[in-house]
Amino acid sequence: MRRIITTTLLLLSIAVVAQSQKGQLTQSEAVHLAEKFIARNGYTDLPADRTKLTYESIEWEENVDKMLELRQDTLERRAYGFRTGRKGGEPGWTIVFRFKHPTYRQMRTNGRAVTMNLDGSKPRVEHVDFILKYATKL
Secondary structure: OHHHHHHHHHHHHHHHHHHHHOOOOOHHHHHHHHHHHHHHOOOOOOOOOHHHOOOOOOOOOOOHHHHHHHHOOOEOOOOOEEEEOOHHHOOOEEEEEEEOOOOOOOOOOEEEEEEEOOOOOOOEEOOOOEEHHHOEEO
């Protein structure tokens, strides 16, 4: 009887772990998703997809053309690095991009980060600069 209970508990534990990992992105999948996200939102030299724009938390730009003009070509197309976790210690991914034409203040030490949940949901560009040395370089 003990063996049956132990075996059943072991199988249930394995099932719970497998289910919790289902849908989680790998690091390379998260990087690919973030690269598509910044391009679609107009941060690279590629045209933005106006039908799928995501606003940053501090963007109040009523004029979409002006907002996209400010974003255009500010980040490199390819991700620089990554971190596991989101801002505030939440589970997820942080994918970091270098500025394409950094200002003196930004130099080459800062970039911008796209954060998302472990499954890739709720991606967003964080509005504060990200210090590149805190990312694992790709």
